[in-house]
Amino acid sequence: MNAAPAFKKIALIGFGLIGGSIARAARQQGLADAIVTTARSAKSRARVKELGIVDDVLETNAEAVKDADLVILCIPVGACGAVAQEIADHLKPGAIVSDVGSVKGAVVRDMAPHLPASAHFVPAHPVAGTENSGPDSGFAELFIDRWCILTPPDGTDPDAVERLRAFWAGLGARVEIMTPDHHDLVLAITSHLPHLIAYTIVGTADELEGVTQSEVLKFSAGGFRDFTRIAASDPIMWRDVFLTNKEAVLEMLGTFNEDLSKLTRAIRRGDGEALFEHFTRTRAIRRGIVEIGQDSAAPDFGRPHAQLGKKAE
Amino acid sequence: MNAAPAFKKIALIGFGLIGGSIARAARQQGLADAIVTTARSAKSRARVKELGIVDDVLETNAEAVKDADLVILCIPVGACGAVAQEIADHLKPGAIVSDVGSVKGAVVRDMAPHLPASAHFVPAHPVAGTENSGPDSGFAELFIDRWCILTPPDGTDPDAVERLRAFWAGLGARVEIMTPDHHDLVLAITSHLPHLIAYTIVGTADELEGVTQSEVLKFSAGGFRDFTRIAASDPIMWRDVFLTNKEAVLEMLGTFNEDLSKLTRAIRRGDGEALFEHFTRTRAIRRGIVEIGQDSAAPDFGRPHAQLGKKAE
Known part of the structure; x- marks a missing residue:
């Protein structure tokens, strides 16, 4: 060029x-x-x-x-x-x-x-x-x-x-x-917190009573598998990220925990309206990401789906 | 047939x-x-x-x-x-x-x-x-x-x-x-909790001080976008899921919160060994899902990557 x-x-x-x-x-x-x-x-x-x-x-x-x-x-x-x-x-x-x-x-x-x-x-x-x-x-x-x-x-x-x-x-x-500081704040929410959450939930699923690991793997297509991909990232790289961006990650985590408490309360009280309102809002954000070309618009991330009558590879 | x-x-x-x-x-x-x-x-x-x-x-x-x-x-x-x-x-x-x-x-x-x-x-x-x-x-x-x-x-x-x-x-x-009860427990961890967490974090990112929504969208490829896909699921369907499987979801959420507290403590204390050990364990779970054919083995979910010199569609 x-x-x-x-x-x-x-x-x-x-x-x-x-x-x-x-x-x-x-x-x-x-x-x-x-x-x-x-x-x-x-x-x-x-x-x-x-x-x-x-x-x-x-x-x-x-x-x-x-x-x-x-x-x-x-x-x-x-x-x-x-x-x-x-x-x-x-x-x-x-x-x-x-x-x-x-x-x-x-x-x-x-x-x-x-x-x-x-x-x-x-x-x-x-x-x-x-x-x-x-x-x-x-x-x-x-x-x-x-x-x-x-x-x-x-x-x-x-x-x-x-x-x-x-x-x-x-x-x-x-x-x-x-600036480096602004970078660290932006990435704390767009990357570091998502990784921490994914690492957590995949760990949680690994040591449950009442549900076997084999069941977790089998039925993972219901949502869980999307978390396992990022929880499979390089462990040394990610250890270092959390050790070196501690403050920003803990700050985002604080906000996340507050929001999770709010949704938990809505579930506990059976407040369907609050849940519906929240889920409608988050759907719009996905649309924004696809529109600016930062993700595939194909459903299911464009994951391959085999044809009927043939087996997936 | x-x-x-x-x-x-x-x-x-x-x-x-x-x-x-x-x-x-x-x-x-x-x-x-x-x-x-x-x-x-x-x-x-x-x-x-x-x-x-x-x-x-x-x-x-x-x-x-x-x-x-x-x-x-x-x-x-x-x-x-x-x-x-x-x-x-x-x-x-x-x-x-x-x-x-x-x-x-x-x-x-x-x-x-x-x-x-x-x-x-x-x-x-x-x-x-x-x-x-x-x-x-x-x-x-x-x-x-x-x-x-x-x-x-x-x-x-x-x-x-x-x-x-x-x-x-x-x-x-x-x-x-x-049985219906066992189904609801298994799905609480493999599907309902992941959706709740994804809905939460996408909501958190939507109303931060110090980071604009446009920055969240732009830099979402760092991990965040994987959560937005499931947080874009049908709001009525998911409202009903959380209203009708309340007990199992709240139980899984309790375990998740304990695990998140443990990882948060490791970050706060700078305990790199605990983080590394956890991240190594979760990587193995991903491998299990790919091995039993419940997800694509292609990196990045096989998301399309345009060729250099051509623009992605």
């Missing part, structure tokens, strides 16, 4: 769902002359080599960032501070350093103090993902029409911000800029 | 997502000589006539059930008692009377007293659905590989139960038989 690639060398620290998807999309769109990566385990590094998507797979983060114009940490939020410390002395002057973490306040607090003044720090969060993880889970289309939020600290070089914006646009994303 | 159709005449009371799907599938599989239906509003009746799926669209329930071998109430649970009363005197002796309600204890209590001894009452609940409703929302494949639970009262004619079982199997469903 571009006459010359936007970056000569991109270094990805970590090659899971997000790192692997960035590599695939960036290569497909010709956004870099070279892409190198590291992965924490020897097994992952071997697998990434086999996949043949990147130009080099290195053992240490320090080696990987050498001469890179763009360094992206694609690792759990809790690991970002230590990696920033590790790579700081090896960064090329003028390099853009970014990440993909789901929490931004903590990432800025943990990383910024370690980075040299000669590097441009532009934290980022692509709001996209699936329940899968590991080197094989990524795909080039993951970011298309999803949002990527940049949270550059005050005083960041506008040119560096613009180059990263253009990079994410090249991966197919729509880009928005906001 | 069969040499002779299982039923000469089927009467469907109500032609929404479930009634419309039964009609389409039964016709496609040749399970009845004739299928007639009623719908509450003149507008719906006109639309069902246009669709041309059934043999006749009648104005009253009493007319519809005349000479029918199988009568299925495909209406909200709260309306079943009144309809049973309405049709009782018009049922053909030996007719099977069934329903598709998501709550079974209340349906048995509301319907059974009105039905004549000459009819066979076999309540049923197909555990399948989408967030859509209305005459156009049904499709013949809805029940394939989903479960249909029958809850015949003690002493029901085994032959009638077997004929209804075979009918649902013909629609593609797997059939299970249990």
Whole structure:
């Protein structure tokens, strides 16, 4: 698409769902002359080599960032501070350093103090993902029409911000800029609280008296299975999210609990009017999400339904 | 498939997502000589006539059930008692009377007293659905590989139960038989509680200070949108579910609240180990659901992802 690639060398620290998807999309769109990566385990590094998507797979983060114009940490939020410390002395002057973490306040607090003044720090969060993880889970289309939020600290070089914006646009994303604190509040409700609730209810169903686990699995199509998908997300990533965005999550949780009490009271009192009014309002919100293209309009998420007379695969 | 159709005449009371799907599938599989239906509003009746799926669209329930071998109430649970009363005197002796309600204890209590001894009452609940409703929302494949639970009262004619079982199997469903009370407990956790939680969180997100509704919609791909799909389900149907399965729902809600308190405490204390342990356990449950064929194994529910360079539709 571009006459010359936007970056000569991109270094990805970590090659899971997000790192692997960035590599695939960036290569497909010709956004870099070279892409190198590291992965924490020897097994992952071997697998990434086999996949043949990147130009080099290195053992240490320090080696990987050498001469890179763009360094992206694609690792759990809790690991970002230590990696920033590790790579700081090896960064090329003028390099853009970014990440993909789901929490931004903590990432800025943990990383910024370690980075040299000669590097441009532009934290980022692509709001996209699936329940899968590991080197094989990524795909080039993951970011298309999803949002990527940049949270550059005050005083960041506008040119560096613009180059990263253009990079994410090249991966197919729509880009928005906001402060780290506002990001953390918005994501607390749109992502962190939903995950916490899903993790809770799936756990609840796992240890009931009177209903067996096999019954829970069998009859999950009644609604439960929609929760299990997000409760299957990477446990380390999500542990870190809740440890690092504690305040905003607890605040949203407080509001959620109040609202749940209200609906519980309506059920206890048999107040059908209050229930109907609430359920009608939430239906409109779904419509809004489909209208702005943030979800499939196909019923049941477009889940496959086999034809009659044939069995589903 | 069969040499002779299982039923000469089927009467469907109500032609929404479930009634419309039964009609389409039964016709496609040749399970009845004739299928007639009623719908509450003149507008719906006109639309069902246009669709041309059934043999006749009648104005009253009493007319519809005349000479029918199988009568299925495909209406909200709260309306079943009144309809049973309405049709009782018009049922053909030996007719099977069934329903598709998501709550079974209340349906048995509301319907059974009105039905004549000459009819066979076999309540049923197909555990399948989408967030859509209305005459156009049904499709013949809805029940394939989903479960249909029958809850015949003690002493029901085994032959009638077997004929209804075979009918649902013909629609593609797997059939299970249990008591109404056990059904209501199982569905409270696999369906009713998930819906209540989804309705709550979507409502919470709708009236936050500090985060606009437009931000909630934009960044919903982080997890929130999975909840909005089930919070878009038919409000009347779900009002009735919570009014009629109150005890079981409140019991499950109590357990859920205890579990949520535990996870909240782990977040507040920064107990990463407890969070990691919980999140690892819930991941395994997802795997179980995919393995037994109750959900798509495709990541992201197989949601469509446009190709790079092309825009998603």
